[in-house]
Amino acid sequence: MIRSIPTRRRRHYVLKTCLALGLLVLGYLLVFLFPKPMFGYHSSYQNYRVWSDRPIPGEIVQVLDDVTRRLGASALHERTTPVEIFFCNEPWRLWLYGGAFSTQLGGTADVWLTRRVHIRASSIAANRIHSPNGGPLADAAQRPLSYFIAHEITHNDVSRRFGRTVMLRYPRWLLEGYADYVGKGGDFDLDSNRAQFIAGARELDVGKSGLYRGFHLKVAYLLDKRGWTLEQLFAQPPEEGQLDVWLRSPTPP
Template identity: 45%
Template sequence: MKRPSLKKSRGAVCRVGLSLTGALGLYIAILAYPQPAFAYRLHYRQFDIWSDRPIDDPISAVLDDATRRLQTSILYTPEQRFHVFICNTRWRLQLYGIFHPRVGGIVIAPLTSNIYLREADIARNRIIPPVAGPMLDAKERPLAYYITHEATHVMQGRAFGRFFALIHPAWLNEGYADLVGKGGDFDLRDNLARYQAHDPLMDVARSGLYRRYHLEVAWMLEHDAVPLRMLYAHPPAEKKLLARLAKVRLP
């Protein structure tokens, strides 16, 4: 039997490599320029909103609330713009959410600063959760929270570099986005007590909530008064920070 030549084998490998590179490039282009897949657009203040369904009028109140929350961050400036895409259909959420069908919102840094959200009930200022039943911390996480949380990731990228999510720890990135997203709706003392009591809500992996990360960031910014940019420049080891939080007693 005649064996394929080494030259032909290398050519086949090159063709496969080129095909994969082309497919990856196409996917990145789809993520970066999704506008053709969304039929409805609305511009309001600093936000450009796209959706695959008509955008309800109450979106202005939702965006006003998101702006209020964003203004609590030192990273916020009124000149910044935010591009939000609401993926009401499942296939769009999977495509633009990097195949995470349960995600509430996502910014795929460093590839793009676009904000992708799951199906939303704009009139009620809420996202539609991926599973039936009550959503954890629904009161503290309306639709405005998700917009603000992801917009904070956009601001983090602009302030600390597009690779911020790869360079800095998740507890800092997500904890700060949760802090800004909740717009002050967070009880430091209560959540510290929950962490020390091993409340399941403070377990990020089990609950899917960023309460513990929020507590860590709030402690550094509010209790220890560490400026945000200094915290990003020199974040403490999370293990040591958690050990400290486990023992501290507030007056």
């Protein structure tokens, strides 16, 4: 009996802790799944539904028109599909709603549940996002705000076509490369980037630069040079090492 009292107390403590954690997780899920009350500003344009924690300027129309232009490069995007975009100007909102518990991302797409797009602090009127570190944004000319929105929408389009578990089933070079391919809207010189890749340029190494240009190069090579369809590419994506060999070859197949 003397030993049973501490045991009961421990069990009681464990149960209380589990209950508290369960309530915390439930609270987070409710806030995550139903974010609209937390964003005070809303705008609609064509198939786009935009929410923000700051006033949305009229230039959002030009930004979204450019998003539509960029999505024209996609073999998957349907113009009738509603798109929900949330601008998280406050860092804590990006951390909470972005799904990655990070404030350093340009944007995120929730391919698992809601298929919402979350974008970091941005200047909509200037069509640009604010750099996470406060310095110049790498490849800024090719990556305006409209690029980031189109990039994340493409992740959701891939999820709709190939399933919600795409992040688990396909290589990163394919998922991010195709999103970059669409997001750039044709603003990509394949031959120039291939030459930089062969020369070992930092910009073509995602580990050194954080850019997806190397992944984009692989996707563009298969789609535009080899003539693969997107269905072929996702049905049997080549090993990344084999792609590197092809791209470095003086006469790639």
